[in-house]
Amino acid sequence: MRRLGSARDSAESLADRIARESYGRLMAYITCRTHDVAAAEDALSEAFTSALQTWPATGCPNNPEAWLLTVARRKYTDQIRRKDRQAKSTDELRLRVYDLDQVPIGEIPDRRLALMFACAHPAIESWVHAPLILQTVLGLDAASIAETFLTSTSAMSKRLVRAKEKIHLAGIAFVVPEKAEIGERLDAVLEAVYAAFTRRAHVATLANKGKDDLAEEALFLGRLLCDLLPSEPEVLGLLALMLFSQARKKAFRTQAGDYVPLDDQNRALWDWHVIDEAEAVLRRAHIVHKPGRYQLEAALQSAHIYRLRTGHNTWSDIVLLYDELCRLTGSTVAEINRAMAVAEVSGPSAGLAAMPAGDKHIAGYQPYWAARAELFVRQGSPEAARHAYEQAQALEPDPAVKRYLQKRAEEIRKT
Amino acid sequence: MQYMLLLHADENQFAKMTPTQQQEGYAAYLAYADALREAGAYVAGERLRSASTATTVRVKDGQTQVLDGPFMETKEQIGGYFLIEAEDLDVALAWAARCPGARHGVVEVRPIWSM
Numbered sequence: 103m104r105r106l107g108s109a110r111d112s113a114e115s116l117a118d119r120i121a122r123e124s125y126g127r128l129m130a131y132i133t134c135r136t137h138d139v140a141a142a143e144d145a146l147s148e149a150f151t152s153a154l155q156t157w158p159a160t161g162c163p164n165n166p167e168a169w170l171l172t173v174a175r176r177k178y179t180d181q182i183r184r185k186d187r188q189a190k191s192t193d194e195l196r197l198r199v200y201d202l203d204q205v206p207i208g209e210i211p212d213r214r215l216a217l218m219f220a221c222a223h224p225a226i227e228s229w230v231h232a233p234l235i236l237q238t239v240l241g242l243d244a245a246s247i248a249e250t251f252l253t254s255t256s257a258m259s260k261r262l263v264r265a266k267e268k269i270h271l272a273g274i275a276f277v278v279p280e281k282a283e284i285g286e287r288l289d290a291v292l293e294a295v296y297a298a299f300t301r302r303a304h305v306a307t308l309a310n311k312g313k314d315d316l317a318e319e320a321l322f323l324g325r326l327l328c329d330l331l332p333s334e335p336e337v338l339g340l341l342a343l344m345l346f347s348q349a350r351k352k353a354f355r356t357q358a359g360d361y362v363p364l365d366d367q368n369r370a371l372w373d374w375h376v377i378d379e380a381e382a383v384l385r386r387a388h389i390v391h392k393p394g395r396y397q398l399e400a401a402l403q404s405a406h407i408y409r410l411r412t413g414h415n416t417w418s419d420i421v422l423l424y425d426e427l428c429r430l431t432g433s434t435v436a437e438i439n440r441a442m443a444v445a446e447v448s449g450p451s452a453g454l455a456a457m458p459a460g461d462k463h464i465a466g467y468q469p470y471w472a473a474r475a476e477l478f479v480r481q482g483s484p485e486a487a488r489h490a491y492e493q494a495q496a497l498e499p500d501p502a503v504k505r506y507l508q509k510r511a512e513e514i515r516k517t
Numbered sequence: 518m519q520y521m522l523l524l525h526a527d528e529n530q531f532a533k534m535t536p537t538q539q540q541e542g543y544a545a546y547l548a549y550a551d552a553l554r555e556a557g558a559y560v561a562g563e564r565l566r567s568a569s570t571a572t573t574v575r576v577k578d579g580q581t582q583v584l585d586g587p588f589m590e591t592k593e594q595i596g597g598y599f600l601i602e603a604e605d606l607d608v609a610l611a612w613a614a615r616c617p618g619a620r621h622g623v624v625e626v627r628p629i630w631s632m
Contacts, residue, residue, distance in 0.1 A: 225606055272628050273518045275605035 121150065124167045126239035128174060130217035131210050134276040136178070139238060139266040145178035146170070146241075167210055214239055215330045216276040218323075221265075222290035223274050230265045231294035232301075237262055239326075240319055250301045250316050288331075292340050292396065295323045299344050317348060328383070338387035339397030345380035346403035349373040361506040364406060377407060398427045417446040434458055438473050450480035468497040472507060484514050519560060519629035520609040522599040526622025527592050528567050545617040553601060558612060562599035593622060600629070 125146065132142040149170045163169040221234040233247045248258035268274070279287045299320035324341040331337045353367035362368075384400050402423050409416040424440035427433070437458040445453025454477050457470075464470050475490035491511035498504045534542065546564070553559035571587040587594055599616065603609040606626070613624040 223606075225610070272626075273520075273603075273605045273609070275607050277607075 120166050120170075121241055124170060125150075125241035126214045126217070127210060127212055128167065128171055129238050129241070130213035130276075131171070132174060132178065133220075133238070134213045134216055137273070137276065138270050140263070140270070141178060141181055142174075143238075144181060145174040148177040149174035171210060212330070213276065214326065215278050218291050218294075218327075219278055219287055220269055220274050220276045222287070222294050223269075224287075224290065225272060225274060226265050226268060227261075228290065228293075230261050231290060232297040233258060233262060234265050235291075235294050235323065236298055236316065236319060239323065242316075242319070247316075250298075284334075288334065288336065291327070292336060295320050295327065296340060296344070296396075298323070299347075317344075317351070320344060321348060333390065335387040335390040335392045336394040336396050338383050339394055339400050342380045342384040342387065342400035343396050343403065345376050345383065346400060346407070349376035349380065355502065359502050361500075361502045363506075365410065369410065372407075380404070393426065393430075395427065395431055398423055398430065402427070417443055421447055434464055434467065435469065438469055442473055442476070445477055445480070450477040453477045454481065466497065468494050468503075471497065475507075475510070479510075479514060487511075487514055518603060518605065518609075519631070520601055520603055520606075520612075521627045521629060522601060522609075522613050522616060522618075523595055523625040523627065524597045524599075524616065524618035524622060525593045525625060526596045526618060528594055528596060530621060531596075542617065549615065549617055550599075552615070553599065553612065558601045558603060560600040560602055562597070564597040565595060567596075568594035596622070 128146055129142055133139050152173050217238055218235055222231040236242045236247050244259040245255045248255045298316045321344055324344050327337045328341050350372050353371040387397050405416045405420050420443045424443055427436045428440055441453050441456035444456040471490045471494035475487045478487035491507055495504055495507045550562055568587040573584045573588055575582050601612055609626050613626050616624050618624050
C-alpha cells in the first residue's frame with residue numbers, strides 16, 4: 103500500500119511503521135484544530151518526506167511523533183502564510199496558525215474518533231465515507247483506494263477533494279457525538295469500515311486475487327474503534343464479524359480460484375487463533391446485552407463454525423438469529439439466508455415458502471435464484487432448479503461463482 | 518459561522534390552505550424566528566412574494582436583459598430565508614430541522630462565504 107507520506111526505500115519501513123499509528127493521530131490532531139483536511143495532508147506529507155530525508159542520516163528521533171508534528175506545524179504555518187500573502191490576511195487564518203502553535207509537543211491526544219465521525223457525517227455522501235476514512239486515518243493515497251473501490255484514480259480523487267472541501271467550508275464539526283445520539287452516527291462509521299473490509303471480498307472474487315486488499319486496513323480500524331469505544335457492543339460485533347471472515351479467508355477459493363461454499367471449505371485452512379479471538383470479542387459484546395446487526399452476523403458465523411467443528415446441529419439457533427436480523431434490518435439477503443436455514447430445520451418446501459416474495463427488485467438478485475435452485479434440487483424439482491440456476495448464472499458477474507453455478511446445474515442434468 | 522437557510526416549497530400548497538391553516542402557518546414561523554432570536558442565532562429572515570412576481574436580470578454584451586418569471590420554472594420555489602449564526606454544521610442542521618419550512622418543503626443549508 104502506498105501512503106501519502108512515503109517516498110524513499112531506505113527509511114521507508116521505519117516511516118511506514120510510524121505512519122500506520124501516527125499518521126492518523128497527527129492528522130486528527132491537526133484537523134480537529136484547523137478543520138482543513140487538505141492543508142493538514144499537505145503539511146503531514148511534507149513532514150514525512152522530511153523524515154525520510156533526515157532520519158537515515160541522523161537516526162530516528164526519540165519521539166518521532168513529536169518530531170513529525172513539529173515539522174508538520176511549521177509546514178502548515180508556512181502554507182497559511184503563503185496563502186495569507188496571496189489573499190488579504192484574515193483573522194481566521196491568523197487564529198488557526200496561533201491555535202496550532204499552541205499545541206504542546208509531547209503527549210498528543212488521540213482525536214482519531216472525532217476525525218472518523220467527521221468523515222462519516224451524513225452531510226458527506228455516504229459512498230465516500232469509507233474512502234475518506236481510509237485516506238485521513240491511514241494515509242492511503244487515492245490510487246490505492248480507487249483500485250479497491252473499482253473506480254479510476256481521478257474520479258476517486260475528485261470525490262475525496264470535494265468531501266474535504268465540504269468538511270472545511272460547511273463547518274462540519276470534529277466531535278464525538280454525545281452518548282445519547284451516538285447510535286446513528288456510529289452506524290455510519292461502522293458501515294464505512296465494513297465497506298472497506300467487504301470490498302476485499304469483491305475485488306478478490308472479481309480479479310481472483312487477495313493481496314492488494316484493504317482487509318488489514320479495515321481490521322486495523324476495527325481494532326482502533328474497539329480501543330476508543332470499548333463499551334459499544336456493535337463496535338465489538340463488527341470486529342468479531344471481520345475476524346471470523348478473515349480467519350477463513352484462505353479457504354474461500356480453491357487453488358484454481360474456484361468458489362467454495364462454507365460447508366465444503368477445507369477447515370485445515372481456517373486460522374483457529376483468529377477464530378478464538380473473534381469468539382472472545384463477541385463474548386465481550388454480548389455482556390452489554392444490546393444486540394445489533396454486526397453482533398448478530400458475527401453470532402451467525404460463530405454458530406456455523408460451531409456446527410461444522412463439532413457436528414452439532416445448530417440450525418434452529420441459526421433460524422432464531424436470522425429472525426432477529428430480519429426484524430432489525432429488513433434486509434432481503436438476511437431473508438434469503440433465513441429461508442435456507444428454515445429448509446435445514448423443516449425441509450426444502452418450508453424453505454421455499456419462507457423465501458421473500460419475488461418482486462422486480464429481487465428478480466435481479468443472483469443469490470435469490472441460487473438459493474431457490476438449491477432448494478428445488480433438494481425438493482426433487484429438477485425443472486424448476488435448472489431454470490433458477492440459469493437465472494443465477496446470467497446475473498453473476500464473478501466468473502468463479504458462475505463456474506460453480508454451472509457445475510451445480512450440470513450435476514442436475516446427470517441425475 | 519453564518520449559514521443561510523433557503524426555504525424551498527410548493528407555493529400552491531399555501532394557496533390551497535384554509536385561512537385558519539394559513540394563520541397557524543404564520544404563527545409557526547413567528548415562533549421559530551423568536552426561538553432563533555432567543556438563542557442569539559437570528560441574523561435575518563424574510564418571506565418572499567410568490568415566484569410569479571419574480572423578474573430575472575442578466576447582462577449580455579453590455580445589454581441588460583430583463584425577463585418575467587423566476588430563474589427556474591420548478592414546482593418548488595424559494596419562498597423565504599433565514600440567515601443564522603451557528604457554531605458548526607450540526608447546529609445549523611438542527612435549526613433547519615426545527616424550521617416549519619422543513620415540514621412542508623425542503624430547507625437548503627448553505628455556509629456563508631465570509632470575505
